[in-house]
Amino acid sequence: MEYSLNPHSQELLAQFRENLPVYQKIEQVALQVIQRIIKEQGITINSLEHRVKAEKSLAGKLELKGGKYTSISDITDLFGMRIITFYTDDVDKVAAIVKRTFDVDWNESVDKRKAHELTSFGYNSLHYICRLPKTLVDDPDMPLLNELRFEIQMRTALQHVWSTIEHDIGYKGSVKILPEYRRQFSRLAGMLELIDDEFSRLRTTMTDYRRQMQSLVASGKLDEVPLNASTFRHFLEMNPLNKLNQRIAASNQAEILPYPLMSFLPVIEYFDMKTLGDVQHFIDDNSDAAYQLALSQLAFTDIDIISESIGLQNLCIVEMMKRGEGKGGIQLIFDILNGRQDENRAMAKIMFEQAAILPFMQKDKK
Numbered sequence: 268m269e270y271s272l273n274p275h276s277q278e279l280l281a282q283f284r285e286n287l288p289v290y291q292k293i294e295q296v297a298l299q300v301i302q303r304i305i306k307e308q309g310i311t312i313n314s315l316e317h318r319v320k321a322e323k324s325l326a327g328k329l330e331l332k333g334g335k336y337t338s339i340s341d342i343t344d345l346f347g348m349r350i351i352t353f354y355t356d357d358v359d360k361v362a363a364i365v366k367r368t369f370d371v372d373w374n375e376s377v378d379k380r381k382a383h384e385l386t387s388f389g390y391n392s393l394h395y396i397c398r399l400p401k402t403l404v405d406d407p408d409m410p411l412l413n414e415l416r417f418e419i420q421m422r423t424a425l426q427h428v429w430s431t432i433e434h435d436i437g438y439k440g441s442v443k444i445l446p447e448y449r450r451q452f453s454r455l456a457g458m459l460e461l462i463d464d465e466f467s468r469l470r471t472t473m474t475d476y477r478r479q480m481q482s483l484v485a486s487g488k489l490d491e492v493p494l495n496a497s498t499f500r501h502f503l504e505m506n507p508l509n510k511l512n513q514r515i516a517a518s519n520q521a522e523i524l525p526y527p528l529m530s531f532l533p534v535i536e537y538f539d540m541k542t543l544g545d546v547q548h549f550i551d552d553n554s555d556a557a558y559q560l561a562l563s564q565l566a567f568t569d570i571d572i573i574s575e576s577i578g579l580q581n582l583c584i585v586e587m588m589k590r591g592e593g594k595g596g597i598q599l600i601f602d603i604l605n606g607r608q609d610e611n612r613a614m615a616k617i618m619f620e621q622a623a624i625l626p627f628m629q630k631d632k633k
Contacts, residue, residue, distance in 0.1 A: 270326040276333030283325055283339050289411045290319045290346045296404050297348060297369070297397075297417065304364050305350075310357055313424045316349040343375060343396045346417040351427050354467045358421050362393050365419055369397035372416060392422040392430070425463045429456060477501075490544030496532060502543050503528050511554050511578040515561040519570055526576040533603050534583050550582060553589075556627035557581035563621045580604075584618055588628060594619040 272280065298317055305312060325345070329336075336342055350361050365371065375396040396416050404412055422430070481501050483492045492498050508528070516523050540546055560581045565573075580600070587596030598615035605611060622628060 270330065272326065272329055272333065276326075276329040279329055279333060279336060279339050279342075280322070280326060283322070283345065286339060286411060286415065287319070289409055289415055290417075292404075292406075292409065292412060293399060293415065293417055294319055294346050296399055296412075297346070297419075300368060300403060301348070301350070301364070301419075304368060305361065308360065308364065310360055311353065312357070312361070313351040313353055313427075314349075316351070318347060320345045320347070340415055343372075343416045344418040345415075347420070348417070349420040349422070349427075352421070352423050354470055355423055355463050356467050356471075358393060358423060361421050362395070365395050365397065365421070368403070369395075369419075370400050372396040372398070375416070392420050392426060395419045395421070423463050425459050429459050484543060489547050490542050492543040494535070494540055494542055494546060496529070498543055499532050499535070499546070500529060502546065507547065507550060508575075508578045508582075511550070511557060511582075512573075512575060514558055515565075515577055515581075516573055518562055519565050519568070519573075521565075521571045521573045523573055523575050526574045528576060528579055530604055531576075531579050531583065534600055537599070537603070538583075538586055549586065553582045553585045554578075556585040556625065559625045559627065560585060560618075560622055563625065584622055585627065588619075588622050597622075 270277075270280070294317060298315075302315065305315075325342075328342075339345070352358050352361060377394045396418055398416055399413055401413055406412055477497055480492050480498050483489070484498065484501055484505065489502075492502075512523055515521075535546060535549075538549065540549060557578060558581075561577060583600050584597055587593070587600065590596065592599075594615045597618050598611050601611035601614055
């Protein structure tokens with residue numbers, strides 16, 4: 268394809284065509300290593316965009332300012348990567364990874380978060396100009412792999428939204444923006460920056476809270492730990508039902524298969540439990556009866572594989588029976604766990620009949 272370029276720009280375009288396999292190899296290596304390290308570090312990102320610049324796009328750039336460049340290696344964004352995070356502090360974490368992984372050209376790199384005037388708001392992003400070090404790739408047949416530079420941009424999702432809106436509105440275009448519009452734009456940008464900071468602060472606060480709750484759980488101070496999804500999950504990680512399940516499994520020498528017990532949280536909450544201490548008392552008070560119920564379920568079978576849910580399910584059934592909620596209460600358990608379906612009524616009837624004749628129910632009648 269022919270473009271309206273002067274001889275110098277045509278030469279730059281020819282250099283790009285010649286080096287295209289190198290840029291494609293840089294893309295492959297850089298993308299693979301950065302994805303691996305981000306995953307290893309446990310950083311959740313919004314997206315990772317990457318591209319080798321299209322020839323048509325480069326030709327348009329050269330047409331406008333080709334005289335600015337001596338050689339094609341002066342253009343640093345022929346391969347570019349954009350890493351978009353959810354939180355501002357994760358931008359710094361990704362930046363640290365980039366610094367450790369690639370050779371960064373600090374003279375050409377820019378932190379636009381620090382480039383604003385004190386009285387203004389606007390587009391924030393980290394732009395690092397990088398090279399592949401030989402510790403990552405060293406190919407004697409492709410020496411430019413370690414010489415050609417590429418760009419990595421790092422920003423939050425809200426910063427990315429801001430950049431897109433800014434570009435769409437044409438805020439930085441050739442038309443001079445009226446002062447009242449500029450003020451409105453700055454106010455909105457400032458709000459986005461504040462929201463970005465507050466999300467990061469909230470995450471830190473929530474992380475500290477979870478650690479505090481985990482410490483209380485680990486120390487056995489369960490009455491001080493409010494019941495919620497986070498604390499219940501950590502409680503389950505301590506295997507509080509293991510003793511009951513092992514006791515049930517021993518009756519038939521059965522194997523215990525894992526089951527996602529978090530699905531029982533709505534049932535536990537139905538019992539109006541407020542703390543993990545309440546949950547532990549619920550387990551302690553009902554374990555013998557739950558074991559008796561399991562024996563009645565397994566006594567005349569040769570089942571040698573049981574679900575990890577059997578202990579908690581039977582604890583809930585026992586609690587319903589003790590509360591006098593009978594078949595309707597047991598059906599509610601199955602409705603919560605399995606969704607409303609006709610089979611729940613039949614299962615509830617069977618479970619009620621098995622539980623009604625057990626010693627704990629006869630004791631309650633007395």
